Amino acid sequence: MASLVAGANAALTAENPGLTSVMVGFSWDIIPSRGPQTELVPIAVLCGDDGKALSDDHLVFFNQIVSDDGSVSFASEADDEEIDVDLSRIPAEVAKIAFFVYVDPDVRGPGDFSPVRSASVKVSTPDGRELVRFDVPLAEARSTRALLLAELYRHRDDWKFRALGQGYSSGLAGIASDFRIDV
Amino acid sequence: MPRNTSPERADLVFLRRRVKPRAVVAEPVAASAVPPAPAAAPAPSVPASTGLDLGGSRSAAAAPAPASRPAPSVGLDLGGGSGAAAPTASSASSSAASVPTRPRGPQPFPAPTAHDVRELGPDDPVLRLDTRQSAIGSLIVSGATAAAWESTDLVTGSLTLDGAAQGTPVVTPGNRPLVGFDEGDAIVALRHVRSLRRALFVGSGAPLGVQLFDDESFTVHPGDPAHPVVLSLLRIDGVLELRAEPLEEPLPLEAVLRQFGFVPTTSVAPRRSRTI
Structure with a gap:
């Protein structure tokens, strides 16, 4: 199991021959509150060569639980949340899959990442063997409302995983703008 | 045969x-x-x-x-x-291997979207939100004086703008009511939309306004004094369907709720665990 720092990458399929699917698990720890509390929502965006979402349907989250092609699906089991990726079924036009966590923009005090003590994303094999992990540095992300955690991207015939941890103070709206999503 | x-x-x-x-x-x-x-x-x-x-x-x-x-x-x-089940080790361990493509089975009948309809009323009585509009942020209903809810586990209750409550509140993990009032507006916590089965919003004769996260908004025709209109919300899988429902006659809130089948469930105040 390798632990990544922001900007580092791991060659998933090159280092694990025969790997055809992975589980991307998201975990976080939020300081409990008696009042309205920050609620984090993971989302995967399937992007084309231009780095933008292929369409509004190329999103996977808790209310849109399977991508059109069935390659990416939302599950919520072992981790706080989990997104499964079948690498062998990802269409050729998908160049990368970006994984975010956003603060749900409820009008009743949505909050930000301030109460989030820790957050991590890990990639595992379908049988639960952890391949790579990224503990997100949150020091500079406290006032943000969304985080681009990591991306899974094609590299020649292989798939790589890159840790990012880039914050969006504009939250989901900023993601939508950057990735050309209509939300 | x-x-x-x-x-x-x-x-x-x-x-x-x-x-x-x-x-x-x-x-x-x-x-x-x-x-x-x-x-x-x-x-x-x-x-x-x-x-x-x-x-x-x-x-x-x-x-x-x-x-x-x-x-x-x-x-x-x-x-x-006949060797039916006998899952192989690989199929049992691989959750991704059994991932279906997005279900193309029974789809609800076509309905206008929030983009198509500016006012729900006699001409356009129903519209349907998409999966993103149904799940991000809050659905805000302005002008409502009462709201009722029924969760997926059939917990039912109602609340008026002035605070009169019946039935059982449903509080989400984010410590917000699934359906409640905030600063004069009725709010649905869409992060937990899959906990909601249906809801009802009652006004006082003025048009209701509905606002979504993506700034899409529309109004609900209030009807006439003899036939007031209420707004019903129904979740169908991952999408919300909103419908302007004219009443046969003006009715008190309890009668409206009864007519729409909202029977408040008995509320039990949570008790603190006793220390030994």
Whole structure:
């Protein structure tokens, strides 16, 4: 199991021959509150060569639980949340899959990442063997409302995983703008 | 096989959207080479089952189980035997291997979107949000004086703008009511939309306004004094359907809720655990 720092990458399929699917698990720890509390929502965006979402349907989250092609699906089991990726079924036009966590923009005090003590994303094999992990540095992300955690991207015939941890103070709206999503 | 000549059941709502089975399921039945199979019938080495197969009735003599792999079956197979289940190690461990493509099964009838409709009323009584509009942020209903909710586990309650509550509140993990009032507006916590079955919003004669995260908004025609309109919300899988419902006559809130089948569930105040 390798632990990544922001900007580092791991060659998933090159280092694990025969790997055809992975589980991307998201975990976080939020300081409990008696009042309205920050609620984090993971989302995967399937992007084309231009780095933008292929369409509004190329999103996977808790209310849109399977991508059109069935390659990416939302599950919520072992981790706080989990997104499964079948690498062998990802269409050729998908160049990368970006994984975010956003603060749900409820009008009743949505909050930000301030109460989030820790957050991590890990990639595992379908049988639960952890391949790579990224503990997100949150020091500079406290006032943000969304985080681009990591991306899974094609590299020649292989798939790589890159840790990012880039914050969006504009939250989901900023993601939508950057990735050309209509939300 | 006798034809089913019984009349269509209009009283069962879930049958109204029945969809025709795909041809691929029905087709092979006629071409099936499986004979009525008396006990002596020689079984092929890999029996091909294309129709209804209840498994358990098959005698051992009639159908020797193949050692290597189960029979390919395209029909309904309720048989516990014939090597049916026996998941392989790989299929059991790989959750992604069994991921289906996005379901294309029964779809609700076409309905206008929030982009198409500026006012819900006699001309456009219903609209449907998409999966993103139904799940991000808050659905804000302005002008409502009362709201009622029913969660997926049938917890039901209502709340008025001035704070009169009936039934049981549903509080989400984010410590916000699933449906509640905030600064004069009724709010639905869409992060937990899948906990909501339906809701109802009652106004006081002024138009209701509905606002979504993506700044899409529309109004609800208030009707006339003799036939006021309420806004009903129904979740269908991952999408919300909103409908302007005219009442037969002006009714007190309790009667409106009763008419729409909202029966407040008994609320039990949570008790702190006792220390020994």
